[in-house]
Amino acid sequence: MNKLTAKFRESNISIPSLALKIFLIWFIVTFLIFPNVNLLLNVFIKDGQFSTDAITKVMKSTRAIKSLKNSFILAVASIVTVNISGILVVLFTEYFDIKGSKLLSLGFMTTLIYGGVVLVTGYKFVYGETGIVTTILCNLYPGMDRQWFVGFWAVLFIMTFSGTSNHMMFLTNAIRGLDYHTIEAARNMGASQMTILFKIVLPTMSPTIFAITILTFLAALSTMSGPLIVGGPDFQTINPMIKVFAGMQGSREIAALLAIILGLATSILLLIMQRVEKRGNYISVSKTKARLVKQKIENPIMNVAAHIVAYTMFVIYMLPIINVLVFSFTDGLTIKTGMITADSFTLENYAKLFRSATAYKPYLVSVVYSLLAATAVAVIGVAVARIVTKGKKKLDKLFEPAILIPWLLPSTMIALGLMMTYDVPRLLLGTKVLIATPVIMLLAYIIIKIPFSYRMIRAAFIGLDANMEEAAKVMGAKPFYTIRKVILPIIMPVVLSVVVLNFNSLLAEYDLSVFLYHPSFQPLGIVIKSATDETATVDAQAMSFVYTVVLMVISTIALWLGRYGGIKQIKNMIMKSKKGVNGR
Amino acid sequence: MKKAITAMAATMMAIALAGCGGSKEETAPVKADGGEETADVSASESSGSKSNGSDETICIYTNNASDGRAEWFSEKAAEAGYDVLIVDVGASDATNRVMAERNNPLCDVLFGLNNIEYEKLKAADCLEQWKPDWTETVDQNLIDKDGYYYPVSTTPLLLIGNADYENMPSDWTDLVQEKYKGQYQLHGLGGGTGKTVYASIVSRYKDPEGELGISEEGWEMAKGFIGNAHDIAEGADSIGDVIDGTYPMDEHWASGVLTEQKNRDYKFQIMTPEVGEPFVVESLAIVKGTDKYDLCVEFCNWLGGSEMQLEWSNNFGTIPCQQEALENVSDDIRELVAVLKPQDLDWAFIAENVDAWVEKAELEFMQ
Numbered sequence A: 001m002n003k004l005t006a007k008f009r010e011s012n013i014s015i016p017s018l019a020l021k022i023f024l025i026w027f028i029v030t031f032l033i034f035p036n037v038n039l040l041l042n043v044f045i046k047d048g049q050f051s052t053d054a055i056t057k058v059m060k061s062t063r064a065i066k067s068l069k070n071s072f073i074l075a076v077a078s079i080v081t082v083n084i085s086g087i088l089v090v091l092f093t094e095y096f097d098i099k100g101s102k103l104l105s106l107g108f109m110t111t112l113i114y115g116g117v118v119l120v121t122g123y124k125f126v127y128g129e130t131g132i133v134t135t136i137l138c139n140l141y142p143g144m145d146r147q148w149f150v151g152f153w154a155v156l157f158i159m160t161f162s163g164t165s166n167h168m169m170f171l172t173n174a175i176r177g178l179d180y181h182t183i184e185a186a187r188n189m190g191a192s193q194m195t196i197l198f199k200i201v202l203p204t205m206s207p208t209i210f211a212i213t214i215l216t217f218l219a220a221l222s223t224m225s226g227p228l229i230v231g232g233p234d235f236q237t238i239n240p241m242i243k244v245f246a247g248m249q250g251s252r253e254i255a256a257l258l259a260i261i262l263g264l265a266t267s268i269l270l271l272i273m274q275r276v277e278k279r280g281n282y283i284s285v286s287k288t289k290a291r292l293v294k295q296k297i298e299n300p301i302m303n304v305a306a307h308i309v310a311y312t313m314f315v316i317y318m319l320p321i322i323n324v325l326v327f328s329f330t331d332g333l334t335i336k337t338g339m340i341t342a343d344s345f346t347l348e349n350y351a352k353l354f355r356s357a358t359a360y361k362p363y364l365v366s367v368v369y370s371l372l373a374a375t376a377v378a379v380i381g382v383a384v385a386r387i388v389t390k391g392k393k394k395l396d397k398l399f400e401p402a403i404l405i406p407w408l409l410p411s412t413m414i415a416l417g418l419m420m421t422y423d424v425p426r427l428l429l430g431t432k433v434l435i436a437t438p439v440i441m442l443l444a445y446i447i448i449k450i451p452f453s454y455r456m457i458r459a460a461f462i463g464l465d466a467n468m469e470e471a472a473k474v475m476g477a478k479p480f481y482t483i484r485k486v487i488l489p490i491i492m493p494v495v496l497s498v499v500v501l502n503f504n505s506l507l508a509e510y511d512l513s514v515f516l517y518h519p520s521f522q523p524l525g526i527v528i529k530s531a532t533d534e535t536a537t538v539d540a541q542a543m544s545f546v547y548t549v550v551l552m553v554i555s556t557i558a559l560w561l562g563r564y565g566g567i568k569q570i571k572n573m574i575m576k577s578k579k580g581v582n583g584r
Numbered sequence B: 001m002k003k004a005i006t007a008m009a010a011t012m013m014a015i016a017l018a019g020c021g022g023s024k025e026e027t028a029p030v031k032a033d034g035g036e037e038t039a040d041v042s043a044s045e046s047s048g049s050k051s052n053g054s055d056e057t058i059c060i061y062t063n064n065a066s067d068g069r070a071e072w073f074s075e076k077a078a079e080a081g082y083d084v085l086i087v088d089v090g091a092s093d094a095t096n097r098v099m100a101e102r103n104n105p106l107c108d109v110l111f112g113l114n115n116i117e118y119e120k121l122k123a124a125d126c127l128e129q130w131k132p133d134w135t136e137t138v139d140q141n142l143i144d145k146d147g148y149y150y151p152v153s154t155t156p157l158l159l160i161g162n163a164d165y166e167n168m169p170s171d172w173t174d175l176v177q178e179k180y181k182g183q184y185q186l187h188g189l190g191g192g193t194g195k196t197v198y199a200s201i202v203s204r205y206k207d208p209e210g211e212l213g214i215s216e217e218g219w220e221m222a223k224g225f226i227g228n229a230h231d232i233a234e235g236a237d238s239i240g241d242v243i244d245g246t247y248p249m250d251e252h253w254a255s256g257v258l259t260e261q262k263n264r265d266y267k268f269q270i271m272t273p274e275v276g277e278p279f280v281v282e283s284l285a286i287v288k289g290t291d292k293y294d295l296c297v298e299f300c301n302w303l304g305g306s307e308m309q310l311e312w313s314n315n316f317g318t319i320p321c322q323q324e325a326l327e328n329v330s331d332d333i334r335e336l337v338a339v340l341k342p343q344d345l346d347w348a349f350i351a352e353n354v355d356a357w358v359e360k361a362e363l364e365f366m367q
Helices: A002-011 A015-044 A053-060 A062-095 A101-112 A116-127 A132-140 A152-162 A165-176 A180-188 A193-221 A225-230 A239-246 A249-279 A300-327 A332-337 A348-353 A361-390 A399-403 A411-421 A439-462 A466-474 A479-507 A524-531 A540-563 A566-583 B002-020 B034-047 B069-079 B091-100 B115-123 B172-176 B192-205 B216-227 B238-244 B254-264 B293-303 B306-316 B323-327 B331-339 B347-365
Strands: B057-062 B083-088 B109-113 B149-161 B184-186 B206-211 B249-253 B279-287
Touching: A015 A249, A015 A361, A015 A399, A015 A411, A015 A439, A053 A062, A053 A249, A053 B347, A062 A101, A062 A152, A062 A165, A062 A193, A062 A239, A062 A249, A062 A300, A062 B347, A101 A165, A101 A300, A101 A540, A116 A132, A116 A152, A116 A225, A116 A300, A116 A540, A152 A225, A152 A300, A165 A193, A165 A439, A165 A479, A180 A193, A193 A249, A193 A439, A239 A249, A239 A411, A239 B347, A249 A411, A249 B347, A300 A540, A332 A540, A332 B238, A348 A540, A361 A399, A361 A439, A361 A479, A361 A524, A399 A439, A411 A439, A411 B091, A439 A479, A466 A479, A479 A540, A524 A540, A524 B083, A540 A566, B057 B091, B057 B293, B069 B083, B069 B306, B091 B109, B091 B115, B109 B115, B109 B149, B109 B293, B115 B149, B115 B192, B115 B279, B115 B347, B149 B192, B149 B254, B149 B306, B172 B192, B172 B216, B184 B238, B192 B206, B192 B216, B192 B249, B192 B347, B206 B216, B216 B347, B238 B249, B238 B254, B249 B254, B254 B331, B279 B293, B306 B323
Parallel strands: B057 B083, B057 B109, B184 B249
Antiparallel strands: B109 B279, B149 B249, B149 B279
């Protein structure tokens, strides 16, 4: 026994961290590796033989190849354009002294509270045949084709301005964490504003930019609504096809193959980014960070130009969401035709929401599920990011590829993997059967959000100053105390951002939920789908707008609570009122 | 705030854990009584045995629950003394769910799915044989010969055209001609409408020697039919496009055609092929492994019966299979039904192959 403890001491193994690792390994094997491998085997092995039919089928299909190509073109193009608009958006609101930046930032944050079909439809209302911009352009240039907003450029345009959510969340965090001393020092040494921006500010933010680039790439690769709605016949992408095939029993191997191709491409980009990341040093050296002071653009022409660009972007961001809000008060026919008349307006859509007495229940179910999942994911993300960035053993690094597995498969197939694996008692789960229980959907929610969360939290860890931790250690702090008191407070903004983004995106989740939800706990996504099902109701689209508006409200509250000090404000209010009572 | 969250979390977890060890009895009551579920779950959990009689909950998977139908349906069922839990899920997802839940079935009754899905479930041994007391009064041709599923309502799938469009084809197979290129709109093959119409065309060319059971000629036809079409984009107003003539024809389900005619005050041309139209038949079935078999049969007798089906039609515009109900439906439905006849389709053959056909179309024919 003594020997054993001695050995532990020698090799620096702490029991809690060992327990944590064992738990994580169990979790990864049980939920990330086993179900997915099981599904893939099921899908690719036919009559006891590994089948390569899928490869031949895809190679033979001109449509599949073309769609794949389009997806990659879009992904590469949007890495460039989304990064430009995203970085600009953050610079305009956080770094440069732009008049009315508070208002601007509200506009730029709109992408955080809505997305998908409704967002793209919003853009179509603005730039489509009957849209306001098209009408203005047609007045300026008579004879212009009213159906100009279609194809690659239309899709890329929408991606460029709707894909900046991650910049708004994480790049803002990064720029706020910047040490102002470094900027001042550079200026004192005579560096121009441009030099400071490109040599100091942007390089310090690059771990975050790398992480966001990967997310942007992935989002563009797997985009659905953009190409479907405005892509036209010439610019269709691969994901709609994957979705159709994933839902058909006999074609899942093609879905898996296509998804794996996308996943591999993402992995390659991931590797490249990590290589680049290793070369740099991103930790600002100062021990006493100074708050960033907004920079006034010195060159007057540049200053005016920056204001013009900022406000043009603001208009681009605001037009679709205003359209969505307005159209949510109109009937289904108005939305379909895009023509508003005086009697288009109705409150009937909103009335429908609360028709039954139990209408609030799905909201509650989804809020609880999303909150639980978002929290659990954040904890796992922090734990794994810590192990990967700090661990010295080879084995520790293996956590990373394992935890990114869900990026390789479409969510439908992750759901099916879970269902096909845990429909019988398995030793890994202590012989519990998961299927048809309320817990399976929670697990699925956690699984699909792990890669994104891990990647963002990891970026925060990379930028962490190791000296702080060392200092804590030298002063005798235990590892977990150090994490709690030193590391967590620094990375907390990023973790909270992750939690909020995950929460918001899970609120109306449908693809997984439809397979996994327990009948007694209907999540919001299912209710929305059934209220907006086109085969059943003419007002389907109107309802999807109304639900989007409701989701916007919930998401805004979540954003405010998690990101913009809402919890603190509430606390202060409670404290004040308590004080007030005591004072009397 | 924190406390509230913790409390909610704890409740969820408790339910979740209870669910984990759960057996088939663990089905909570309908959403009608929000807060009390937790208690009920654990109650049925601890008792562990079936309670007797009609106070048990019947869990129904159906694609007929959207647009207020679920609420209406559970109210009606409650009036008739049935406690139901409705799971709103698309037809093919319902099939996927039932198949995946085979070892721990949650669902008792399937309602509204079409023959393609039922044939798949039958082949996977997921259904129970049964016989309702109303088989005499429905079209005998619509009944499954093996006695697994029984028809309640039908949805003919139609090609509709702009009222002034002069070249209205007489059959789906005409559409491959050059003059129809880009003139007709098709729904995605992932959905029921697109899939069924496509299958109804392809399956006419059955050839045991051919690829996927279809002759060379059949594939030529399929290629032309899919390749010539305009695919409806998500959120597009396909009906509006028919009316303003952008794309003068559209593939549409009958009940939808009637509602659109009413809403837009318009009368479409309707193609009536000699072979008839593909009729999607929505049927009722009982899932294998249910422990409430007798109750389910009794419930299905009520649900598929004439009276209930007429009410359903009056509320949601369906075409009932029950003769008596059909005679009493609203005028516009009766008028439409009078000119249509069901195409004779080999559903077992279709069910067995349709996924492969769709796969081929998605990969090779679509643009």
